Amino acid sequence: MVPHNCLLEVRNLKKYFPVRKGVFKRTVGSVKAVDDINLHIRAGETLGLVGESGCGKTTAGWTILQMLKPTSGEVIFRSRRLAQPGEEYKELNVVAASRKELKNLRRDMQIIFQDPYSSLNPRMTVGAIVGEPLFAHKVAQGAELKDRVEKLLLSVGLKSNHMNRFPHEFSGGQRQRIMIARALSLGPQIIIADEPISALDVSIQAQVLNLLIDLQREFSLTYLFIAHDLSAVRHISNRVAVMYLGKIVEVAETDELFLNPKHPYTEALISAVPVPNPHYKGGRIRLEGDVPSPLNPPSGCYFHPRCRYAKNLCRSQTPIQQEMGKGHYVICHRAESLSLQPIWTG
């Protein structure tokens, strides 16, 4: 199941948010934002995590990094940096790590946020922002710190004299480069990129996508690329996982997922993406209704109220994950009997 070059493994991860009501704030229910997900990310690959708003993809990313404490489950990280002599890596459960261990682990695991306008401190210079992780982890200081910040800025396509400027002097794309430089500063093994391009203008998105691809090669990085833009995810990812209402309903190699989807939600999602080609007259699958409330999810398969292939079984029984070919996992009762529509490739 889990390949030998796996860098990060997520086992039965759950994040429930309690819903409280009344004077005594009794817990009356819970929002199952991340509901028992299993994932592995191989060293050096990009795993795309897609889904619509509210599906739990951001919560999944934050829970993996322990920015949110998971309700239960494990996140196994294989740190090469912390390996003892003679070992290839050291295996650590991030969820059970102590504060001190966690701080140390953060050098290996970094994040890039969606909105480069609100995630940079407006009162800090770019040099201070990019250098802060190095300082906090006592990696470098003084002239060496300045030197390393300069190199980082150059590697993301900024200039070294940008160091003394403030975030407001930069455009959205440049700010996202500052964020990337900061994430790179400690030489991490994995970066979780949470919608890194969706706040940017179309002509700038390609610049940042190309930068991420180049940096991955240069520093042998591993990415968890969280996004709702399926075209961008297809472009950058080696494998893609599709999330719906807190569950990963399908995961496969990128081409396999887009050309041979096995879950009806994946089929609907990829057919809903507007194709930038006026000759496209393909059949778009229209999903009726909205995503149901995660506070009160439907019975059986969570997708059944919107699924055009749903049968009685789907309404009553929760489907379990099955493997459809190598590395292609899907949670659907009818996966074997359905033949679904792939993307239109022109």
Add this chain to the structure above:
Amino acid sequence: MALLEVKNLKTYFHIEAGIVRAVDGVTFTIEKEKTLGVVGESGCGKSITARAIMGLIEQPPGRIEGGEILFQRNGKVIDLVKLNPKGKEMRSIRGNEIAMIFQEPMTSLNPVYTIGNQIVEAIVLHQHLSKKEARNKAIAMLEAVGIPSPERRVDEYPHQLSGGMRQRAMIAMALSCRPALLIADEPTTALDVTIQSQVLDLMNELRAEFKTSIMFITHDLGVIAHMADNVIVMYLGRIVESATVVDIFDNPRHPYTQGLLNSIPSFTVSRKKRLVPIEGIVPDPIGAREGCGFEPRCPKAQEICRSRVPGLTEIEPNHFAACWLCV
């Protein structure tokens, strides 16, 4: 003749730092029952053009410096620029004959009134129906835009509806007076793809049913390909290319249009192919520019591009581009 004809429209903003030429000499037409797609990135002037047509430019700091907006109304042609934006005639056109839907349905609906109240207000104001008739019409409109159990939803507040439902309610309100022109400013940008595809299909169905023309503003080329009959591409307050939707995608002539099309990842492009981004950033819009606005980022720029502004020229039948390389 066309439903709306915009000629050499200029809208400037006079701010402390200088003059922002948000819309700087824009000319286009919208045909009856057709959809005009307006593409461009943030700051290109696409929303300001729409607001100028609606008479919604805040003055000051904004000012329409010149040009005409010719709107065909009951067989007569009137220039909307000449009307007082707060006057009786403009108010009888706005919301009645030209309606608009905005990007954020949550901020453009009033949170303290029910959906029904807000639709009824528009109907009573413009169509002179009684409250009761207007309410029935509001329910019928909500049904037309596919809101389930409209008799119940009509008394709900905006926060009780999901994002897709709110945008449907906005569309219902905009179409309640059967406008001749509907301006949609990034109407689906805040929505998820599956909801976006519902709303786009709905707009196409309603366009046919209500015989409305649509001015569809978006930065998403996929949405343009799906919705538009004709397309204008804007950059820094000017139109750089204008053509039919097929010509824009199959035979783009302006380097900016070409750049946009090459920079987007798409299902029809191989995954292995590296994206070709447009280098640089959109320059500061303050102040006057000599030469073509795209010149600093243009891979094909020449000497003349730096000194003289290219005009929008017909390079093929019904295909216009503002570029010295195309002349």
